[in-house]
Amino acid sequence: xxxxxxxxxxxxxxxxxxxxxxxxxxxxxxxxxxxxxxxxxxxxxxxxxxxxxxxxxxxxxxxxxxxxxxxxxxxxxxxxxxxxxxxxxxxxxxxxxxxxxxxxxxxxxxxxxxxxxxxxxxxxxxxxxxxxxxxxxxxxxxxxxxxxxxxxxxxxxxxxxxxxxxxxxxxxxxxxxxxxxxxxxxxxxxxxxxxxxxxxxxxxxxxxxxxxxxxxxxxxxxxxxxxxxxxxxxxxxxxxxxxxxxxxxxxxxxxxxxxxxxxxxxxxxxxxxxxxxxxxxxxxxxxxxxxxxxxxxxxxxxxxxxxxxxxxxxxxxxxxxxxxxxxxxxxxxxxxxxxxxxxxxxxxxxxxxxxxxxxxxxxxxxxxxxxxxxxxxxxxxxxxxxxxxxxxxxxxxxxxxxxxxxxxxxxxxxxxxxxxxxxxxxxxxxxxxxxxxxxxxxxxxxxxxxxxxxxxxxx
Amino acid sequence: xxxxxxxxxxxxxxxxxxxxxxxxxxxxxxxxxxxxxxxxxxxxxxxxxxxxxxxxxxxxxxxxxxxxxxxxxxxxxxxxxxxxxxxxxxxxxxxxxxxxxxxxxxxxxxxxxxxxxxxxxxxxxxxxxxxxxxxxxxxxxxxxxxxxxxxxxxxxxxxxxxxxxxxxxxxxxxxxxxxxxxxxxxxxxxxxxxxxxxxxxxxxxxxxxxxxxxxxxxxxxxxxxxxxxxxxxxxxxxxxxxxxxxxxxxxxxxxxxxxxxxxxxxxxxxxxxxxxxxxxxxxxxxxxxxxxxxxxxxxxxxxxxxxxxxxxxxxxxxxxxxxxxxxxxxxxxxxxxxxxxxxxxxxxxxxxxxxxxxxxxxxxxxxxxxxxxxxxxxxxxxxxxxxxxxxxxxxxxxxxxxxxxxxxxxxxxxxxxxxxxxxxxxxxxxxxxxxxxxxxxxxxxxxxxxxxxxxxxxx
Numbered sequence: 001x002x003x004x005x006x007x008x009x010x011x012x013x014x015x016x017x018x019x020x021x022x023x024x025x026x027x028x029x030x031x032x033x034x035x036x037x038x039x040x041x042x043x044x045x046x047x048x049x050x051x052x053x054x055x056x057x058x059x060x061x062x063x064x065x066x067x068x069x070x071x072x073x074x075x076x077x078x079x080x081x082x083x084x085x086x087x088x089x090x091x092x093x094x095x096x097x098x099x100x101x102x103x104x105x106x107x108x109x110x111x112x113x114x115x116x117x118x119x120x121x122x123x124x125x126x127x128x129x130x131x132x133x134x135x136x137x138x139x140x141x142x143x144x145x146x147x148x149x150x151x152x153x154x155x156x157x158x159x160x161x162x163x164x165x166x167x168x169x170x171x172x173x174x175x176x177x178x179x180x181x182x183x184x185x186x187x188x189x190x191x192x193x194x195x196x197x198x199x200x201x202x203x204x205x206x207x208x209x210x211x212x213x214x215x216x217x218x219x220x221x222x223x224x225x226x227x228x229x230x231x232x233x234x235x236x237x238x239x240x241x242x243x244x245x246x247x248x249x250x251x252x253x254x255x256x257x258x259x260x261x262x263x264x265x266x267x268x269x270x271x272x273x274x275x276x277x278x279x280x281x282x283x284x285x286x287x288x289x290x291x292x293x294x295x296x297x298x299x300x301x302x303x304x305x306x307x308x309x310x311x312x313x314x315x316x317x318x319x320x321x322x323x324x325x326x327x328x329x330x331x332x333x334x335x336x337x338x339x340x341x342x343x344x345x346x347x348x349x350x351x352x353x354x355x356x357x358x359x360x361x362x363x364x365x366x367x368x369x370x371x372x373x374x375x376x377x378x379x380x381x382x383x384x385x386x387x388x389x390x391x392x393x394x395x396x397x398x399x400x401x402x403x404x405x406x407x408x409x410x411x412x413x414x415x416x417x418x419x420x421x422x423x424x425x426x427x428x429x430x431x432x433x434x435x436x437x438x439x440x441x442x443x444x445x446x447x448x449x450x451x452x453x454x455x456x457x458x459x
Numbered sequence: 460x461x462x463x464x465x466x467x468x469x470x471x472x473x474x475x476x477x478x479x480x481x482x483x484x485x486x487x488x489x490x491x492x493x494x495x496x497x498x499x500x501x502x503x504x505x506x507x508x509x510x511x512x513x514x515x516x517x518x519x520x521x522x523x524x525x526x527x528x529x530x531x532x533x534x535x536x537x538x539x540x541x542x543x544x545x546x547x548x549x550x551x552x553x554x555x556x557x558x559x560x561x562x563x564x565x566x567x568x569x570x571x572x573x574x575x576x577x578x579x580x581x582x583x584x585x586x587x588x589x590x591x592x593x594x595x596x597x598x599x600x601x602x603x604x605x606x607x608x609x610x611x612x613x614x615x616x617x618x619x620x621x622x623x624x625x626x627x628x629x630x631x632x633x634x635x636x637x638x639x640x641x642x643x644x645x646x647x648x649x650x651x652x653x654x655x656x657x658x659x660x661x662x663x664x665x666x667x668x669x670x671x672x673x674x675x676x677x678x679x680x681x682x683x684x685x686x687x688x689x690x691x692x693x694x695x696x697x698x699x700x701x702x703x704x705x706x707x708x709x710x711x712x713x714x715x716x717x718x719x720x721x722x723x724x725x726x727x728x729x730x731x732x733x734x735x736x737x738x739x740x741x742x743x744x745x746x747x748x749x750x751x752x753x754x755x756x757x758x759x760x761x762x763x764x765x766x767x768x769x770x771x772x773x774x775x776x777x778x779x780x781x782x783x784x785x786x787x788x789x790x791x792x793x794x795x796x797x798x799x800x801x802x803x804x805x806x807x808x809x810x811x812x813x814x815x816x817x818x819x820x821x822x823x824x825x826x827x828x829x830x831x832x833x834x835x836x837x838x839x840x841x842x843x844x845x846x847x848x849x850x851x852x853x854x855x856x857x858x859x860x861x862x863x864x865x866x867x868x869x870x871x872x873x874x875x876x877x878x879x880x881x882x883x884x885x886x887x888x889x890x891x892x893x894x895x896x897x898x899x900x901x902x903x904x905x906x907x908x909x910x911x912x913x914x915x916x917x918x
Contacts, residue, residue: 009475010541016468082469083553083844094542094616112571114846114881156841157553176635176886180846182893183837183886378642382615385542387573387639422573424883427635427642434641 010093012255014086020250021073023243024281025062026353028069029288032360034239034352035327038314043458046324054221056231058129062240069285071243073125080124080157081247084113089255090384090419096403098383103406105399106263107419108252108279109386114180117344117389117421118275119150119235122244126233127154136229137161141191141216143170144344144391145177146421147235152186162186163230165193165219169210177425191216198222198320212336213347218320236272237317237326237351245278248418253282256416263416265295265402269394270307270365271344273298273351279418280363287362296363298354299394301373303441304337306330306350307358307365309448314458315349325456328355331443332451338441344391348451368397369440374433376400377423389421390429469552471714473545479709480532482702483740484521485812487528488747491819493698493811494786497773502917505783513680515690517588521699528744530702532584539583539616540706543572548714549843549878555862557842562865564858565722566878567711567738568845573639576803576848576880577734578609578694581703585692586613595688596620600650600675602629603803603850604636605880606694611645621645622689624652624678628669636884650675657681657779671795672806677779695731696776696785696810704737707877712741715875722875724754724861728853729766729824730803732757732810738877739822746821755822757813758853760832762900763796765789765809766817766824768907773917774808784915787814790902791910797900803850807910827856828899833892835859836882848880849888 027033036045051060062071073081092105110118130138137160142148148164155162164186171178171190178188191211192199198218202209209215217234224232235241256262266283268276276298286292300307306329316333317323330349337346350358357363370390377393379400380386388396399417406413423430432438486492495504510519521530532540551564569577589597596619601607607623614621623645630637630649637647650670651658657677661668668674676693683691694700715721725742727735735757745751759766765788775792776782789808796805809817816822829849836852838859839845847855858876865872882889891897 011475013472016470079552093538114840114844116883153841153844157844175890176883179886179890179893183840183846183889185841381573381642382612382644385573385612385616387642424575424635427638430642431634431638434638 008091008259011088011090012259013088014251014255016082018254019081019086020247020254021078022070023073024246024250024285025065025069025071025243026281026284026288027066027239029285030356032356033066034356037324037326037352038458040316040321040325053225054232056126056129056133056135058132059126059240062243063238074128077125077128084120085247086251087112089252092384094383095380098379099400099403099407101403101407102410102412103403104412104414105403106414106416108248109419110248111386111389111419111422115146115150115153116424117146117150118245118248118278119147120153121247121278122235122241122274123147123150123154125244127151127158127160130231130233131158131160135160135231137163138231138233139163139165139220139224140233140235141165141213141220143167143213143216143346145170145174145425146344148186148188149177149180151233151235152181152184155186156184163223164188165191165216167191167211167213167216173428174425191219193219196222198322202319212319214319214333217318218322221318221322236274237347237349239353241274242277242281242351242353245274246281248275248278249281249283252279252416261414263294264413265297265415267297267299267395267399267402267415267417269345269391269418269420270298270300270350270354271391272347272349273354275418275420277351277354284357284362297398298358298363298365299398300365300367301345301394302367302369303443304331304346305367306348308367311452311455312355312359313455315455317349325458326352328352329358331448332454334454335451345394366398368394369442371438371440373397374430374438386419387423388419389423390426392418392420467550467718470547470549471718472547473710473714475541477713478540478545479706479713480537481529482532483705483709483744484524484528484530484702485740485743485747486525486698488744489815491815492525493815496783496785496811497917499775499780499784512684513691515585515588515592515594517591518585518699521702522697533587536584536587543579544706545710546571548711551843553842554839557838558859558862558866560862560866561869561871562862563871563873564862565873565875567707568878569707570845570848570878570881574605574609574612575883576605576609577704577707577737578606579612580706580737581694581700581733582606582609582613584703586610586617586619589690589692590617590619594619594690596622597690597692598622598624598679598683599692599694600624600672600679602626602672602675602805604629604633604884605803607645607647608636608639610692610694611640611643614645615643622682623647624650624675626650626670626672626675632887633884650678652678655681657781661778671778673778673792676777677781680777680781695733696806696808698812700733701736701740701810701812704733705740707734707737708740708742711738711875720873722753723872724756724874726756726758726854726858726861726874726876728804728850728877728879729757729759729809729813730850731806731808732813734877734879736810736813743816743821756857757817757822757824758857759824759826760804760853761826761828762902763790763805764826765807767826770911770914771814771818772914774914776808784917785811787811788817790907791913793913794910804853825857827853828901830897830899832856833889833897845878846882847878848882849885851877851879
């Protein structure tokens with residue numbers, strides 16, 4: 001094992017002054033820009049004014065800007081980043097040894113903050129712009145709870161009110177997630193709830209529903225637009241979120257560059273795209289500009305396969321159909337995945353930016369089944385020490401598979417993957433796995449057709 | 460806020476090659492050595508041979524050695540340390556600002572590993588020596604669960620069997636702790652159990668008991684001594700544990716020295732003494748050698764006040780009275796604290812090393828009540844981002860009080876405290892606090908007298 005001073009350490013930490021001070025906007029380098037989001041009434045591109053009723057002004061600017069490559073990170077956000085960043089880029093020496101592979105495996109670990117995931121990178125940015133605009137508070141939804149936790153931490157730090165609509169099945173299965181948010185001063189409502197019109201409507205139509213991210217989004221948007229001094233914020237899918245999350249990839253690249261390392265492939269889990277879009281940002285930038293080439297692989301659960309089995313079409317982002325239409329790989333806004341354990345990877349659609357990149361064959365996608373994911377997670381935990389989030393473990397599974405292919409071929413490939421978070425709040429799922437009670441769920445073609453049937457007609 | 464390159468960063472990380480490669484043994488510099496541990500039958504000092512039936516040989520040597528100041532850390536342990544060390548030394552800029560204090564506050568954060576606490580530092584060492592001795596496995600007890608989690612991680616890494624006796628009330632209140640240990644391959648038994656003679660005896664005498672650390676120790680020791688190829692390991696109290704934990708203080712001191720910082724006071728929570736003894740080690744060394752002076756403060760819960768209200772006397776370390784007698788500040792091995800939330804700080808006794816140092820007035824001790832601790836924890840979480848363990852929050856509370864005293868006097872003191880772990884598995888306690896349902900418990904003098912009545916007669 002390498003332990004001498006001048007070799008690559010187990011963990012590469014940038015120094016504080018090396019943390020990037022700008023975010024990178026992949027769209028600026030894309031020849032084929034993501035299709036604009038549309039007003040669901042007029043089917044015309046949403047204007048800044050229209051979006052300003054829902055989102056903070058500065059975030060609307062970021063959302064609509066597909067030409068500016070770099071955005072300065074405000075000093076206040078940089079200061080907050082310093083409390084938990086830089087995150088470590090880890091050389092997985094122990095995993096390499098356990099797999100007996102010639103591959104070199106690196107992972108960027110974003111779980112070493114109390115929210116337990118990368119979501120904090122965008123939460124503090126969105127909360128900061130809300131505060132700067134003089135708002136009282138923000139509303140949001142959360143599924144697995146990572147985004148809600150992150151947002152409540154950011155709002156506590158800035159003294160903003162934080163109202164979270166939490167998908168009901170998650171609210172019930174994860175009381176501790178709720179309690180972390182309350183400790184940070186947030187109010188947490190199980191969704192669908194009878195506190196909003198859209199919630200009441202969904203409850204009337206589907207009385208026993210355990211909720212979905214799409215429902216919770218609808219409720220949070222309604223809550224934001226019906227209270228004075230509030231706006232809605234969202235933890236994934238949006239282009240602004242990918243912009244903020246680019247800090248992950250920029251730090252990773254800076255750390256690799258310090259040691260002259262270039263990855264052959266970059267692997268990340270994909271739900272709405274926030275982590276993957278952030279991790280790959282500067283690498284995809286080089287690819288888009290024709291400077292370098294990388295294999296880029298999105299990994300999604302077989303139970304919610306928007307890239308691998310979805311349609312590239314305009315769709316609603318929410319179940320209540322109050323949000324703009326986005327052109328993306330989607331399973332249909334009516335698709336409600338089984339209540340499986342890939343907590344954060346259950347959204348029916350995908351980032352418009354990543355959808356365009358995938359459509360243009362600039363990246364690949366693959367799907368994996370739950371039991372295999374937890375096998376990989378357990379192996380990883382036992383060798384690398386970190387208990388991974390189920391979401392992150394999708395990337396671990398594929399990284400391990402690629403490393404084993406290298407063992408067969410003898411190739412010394414450099415594999416980089418994103419370890420987005422920790423599994424502390426997913427132990428109900430681990431327990432199921434430990435007890436041998438976990439099963440896999442793959443939607444049938446007929447299941448998918450039901451979701452596709454609800455797609456809006458847009459040409 | 461300081462953000463320039465040449466000022467002190469938010470987080471000071473040593474480089475990998477700067478991680479200490481030796482542990483420091485405070486006893487070597489103590490004029491008054493801790494009293495020897497005694498065989499409960501003969502009342503003579505325990506010999507290495509006697510201890511070797513219970514503990515690994517190399518650990519027995521470390522336990523009995525009160526003259527060697529430095530022990531080399533084996534390379535395999537150094538490699539494991541690199542997976543999660545160096546831990547960050549954090550400058551609490553945000554907390555200082557929130558308290559509006561001229562004090563400079565630093566904390567050494569030991570919670571950034573999956574076990575969630577500093578316990579891993581000794582767990583890997585003890586597991587390593589067991590493996591080196593060719594053993595099949597180890598047995599142990601766990602109260603709050605931090606030690607059991609850490610040991611199961613270390614054993615998984617080395618391929619050792621790990622049998623954990625978990626205090627019953629904790630086993631029931633913290634199913635997720637149990638599940639983390641199972642994920643790492645450990646077997647977990649609620650204690651008292653009917654798998655041991657001592658467990659059956661305690662159950663017969665106290666049928667409804669929710670257990671105690673003392674009971675669980677007795678069971679684990681019996682399990683180790685009645686199985687071929689097993690030894691018992693312990694996460695606190697023992698001098699070997701303080702030796703391993705000195706890595707905390709050594710790293711802290713190296714990081715402070717890099718920036719020419721000298722703390723005025725060092726604050727740590729104290730249950731059995733593993734964290735405090737580790738944090739203060741090199742500073743106490745300087746104090747013992749007359750090189751420098753520091754104020755050193757142990758903080759314990761008012762509900763289990765071994766330093767502040769206990770007796771300095773020989774006592775059993777376990778309820779079953781099978782362990783050696785140790786001279787320590789103790790509430791009596793029969794003292795069972797109320798099932799409150801200071802999870803890891805519920806042991807009736809205290810490290811013999813720290814007891815001697817306290818007796819010699821080389822350190823102070825204070826006790827704090829539970830509700831005030833959770834108030835401090837919540838304030839800390841909201842300003843510094845990290846959700847602290849209740850144990851650690853005892854130190855936070857006193858550090859904040861000291862910082863506020865500096866605000867009154869205008870003194871720019873430098874305060875260092877140990878943030879031993881995270882509160883992810885303590886959210887039942889946070890929930891109680893958030894709901895305003897937490898109460899304080901202070902044993903009456905009569906309660907304490909009951910514990911003292913059981914002290915063995917040793918002259």
